[in-house]
Amino acid sequence: xxxxxxxxxxxxxxxxxxxxxxxxxxxxxxxxxxxxxxxxxxxxxxxxxxxxxxxxxxxxxxxxxxxxxxxxxxxxxxxxxxxxxxxxxxxxxxxxxxxxxxxxxxxxxxxxxxxxxxxxxxxxxxxxxxxxxxxxxxxxxxxxxxxxxxxxxxxxxxxxxxxxxxxxxxxxxxxxxxxxxxxxxxxxxxxxxxxxxxxxxxxxxxxxxxxxxxxxxxxxxxxxxxxxxxxxxxxxxxxxxxxxxxxxxxxxxxxxxxxxxxx
Numbered sequence: 001x002x003x004x005x006x007x008x009x010x011x012x013x014x015x016x017x018x019x020x021x022x023x024x025x026x027x028x029x030x031x032x033x034x035x036x037x038x039x040x041x042x043x044x045x046x047x048x049x050x051x052x053x054x055x056x057x058x059x060x061x062x063x064x065x066x067x068x069x070x071x072x073x074x075x076x077x078x079x080x081x082x083x084x085x086x087x088x089x090x091x092x093x094x095x096x097x098x099x100x101x102x103x104x105x106x107x108x109x110x111x112x113x114x115x116x117x118x119x120x121x122x123x124x125x126x127x128x129x130x131x132x133x134x135x136x137x138x139x140x141x142x143x144x145x146x147x148x149x150x151x152x153x154x155x156x157x158x159x160x161x162x163x164x165x166x167x168x169x170x171x172x173x174x175x176x177x178x179x180x181x182x183x184x185x186x187x188x189x190x191x192x193x194x195x196x197x198x199x200x201x202x203x204x205x206x207x208x209x210x211x212x213x214x215x216x217x218x219x220x221x222x223x224x225x226x227x228x229x230x231x232x233x234x235x236x237x238x239x240x241x242x243x244x245x246x247x248x249x250x251x252x253x254x255x256x257x258x259x260x261x262x263x
């Protein structure tokens with residue numbers, strides 16, 4: 001349990017809570033484990049305070065000890081699955097993602113938007129074809145991923161302009177970093193409802209993604225297949241990815257109907 005003082009309404013308790021949340025925010029796909037000293041250094045919180053907060057978070061289950069330091073605890077995973085919208089979307093998309101995985105024999109990913117980033121909520125890989133890609137819970141910038149571009153193309157004008165204003169970080173030498181080029185790319189995606197990522201987020205990998213909508217207008221996520229090939233080969237997967245995304249959108253509108261394989 002968190003300390004009783006951290007649950008009160010006084011400013012110092014609120015400050016402790018925010019500091020604790022800031023410590024959790026230090027973890028990422030590439031920093032799955034951190035020492036307490038490193039957490040203190042990165043957060044700017046005194047080491048003694050960091051040690052106390054880590055103890056509180058560990059007792060509550062938000063952190064746990066790993067071989068090389070602290071890591072996020074299973075309590076956060078349990079809570080994450082209770083988030084209504086994301087949990088419902090993940091639960092609904094799993095059978096579709098499995099079907100897409102079986103049809104294409106490629107890794108299937110599902111992601112949702114979070115600010116100017118995406119969060120991966122599901123990943124299904126063929127047993128003999130595991131690609132070096134993002135894991136569930138990982139984040140990536142919208143402009144550098146097929147999933148992100150599929151979502152961004154149908155997002156609010158305010159979000160689009162905020163992303164275009166940058167900075168557009170280069171994840172690889174092929175990442176789109178020019179606002180005018182990204183704007184043209186988003187216009188093309190709006191016409192085709194298909195987004196491609198050809199070595200833009202990871203060298204040697206392609207992604208074919210399509211947006212998922214709720215009530216026909218609001219984009220709530222995207223689904224994709226990922227593998228190692230060239231754009232000419234990747235294009236052959238566009239129809240099945242698009243039809244899968246459309247089927248998920250219809251199921252969302254129907255309140256989570258029966259799963260039908262993409263055609």
